[in-house]
Amino acid sequence: MNKQKPIIALDFATKEAAIAFLNLFKNESLNLKVGMELFYKTGMDFVQYLKEEGHSVFLDLKLHDIPNTVKSAMKVLAQSGVDMVNVHASGGVKMMQAAKEGLEEGALNNHKPLLIAVTQLTSTSQTQMNEEQQILGAIQDSVQNYATLTQKAGLDGVVCSPLEASLIKEATSNKFLTITPGIRLTSKSNDDQTRIMTPRDAAKNGSDYIVVGRPITQALDPVEAYQYILKEWQAELK
């Protein structure tokens, strides 16, 4: 995964729609995230096709189950040759350790994907967390707690909002990765994302990778939107 480039969330319903989008980018090698919608429709063959086309792939399936099940599933994912996979940190330290073991056991030719854990989803608001999850206190504290547990389990980093990136670096280490969706071009969100930042501010606040979906995929000119975000991201990259 090239840190200089945003990760594009390839949230499309079909292989044809995803390929039509990718064709706009000619032969450029991209960081792509394949999530549940596209994966459930197209399966591992399409993921493999993306790898063969020279792209880096974050397979975002957010595993969350008992340790034994997650370990077995990770063994299979390790064999796919993808570059990054994830679990939910709320599954607990034992589940995260099992995920890591599964990846290590399944790794082919020593290629082990980066393993990261989702803290609090970027769509979750302070109020929602307090009222629905019954976690009291500030959402930043919950994110930091999940990040500390993730580090303890030996994973490579977390998925969080860019708003929390610098806080996580302070609580863990500079090498602990922050992968940050919730990227919007203005400071106001008009969709399901609540904890958002612009690409430039995300870079300033220490995000290692930004994940961007609709601001690129739904743009009138996706290549122009991508180029703009790339420029904004790289402008402040340390």
Ligand SMILES: O=C(O)c1cc(=O)[nH]c(=O)n1[C@@H]1O[C@H](COP(=O)(O)O)[C@@H](O)[C@H]1O
């Ligand atoms: O794990 C993720 O990638 C993820 C975690 C999170 O907390 N928030 C979040 O938005 N995502 C993913 O990041 C992408 C963001 O897409 P947009 O909101 O369209 O930019 C989606 O594919 C989400 O599934």
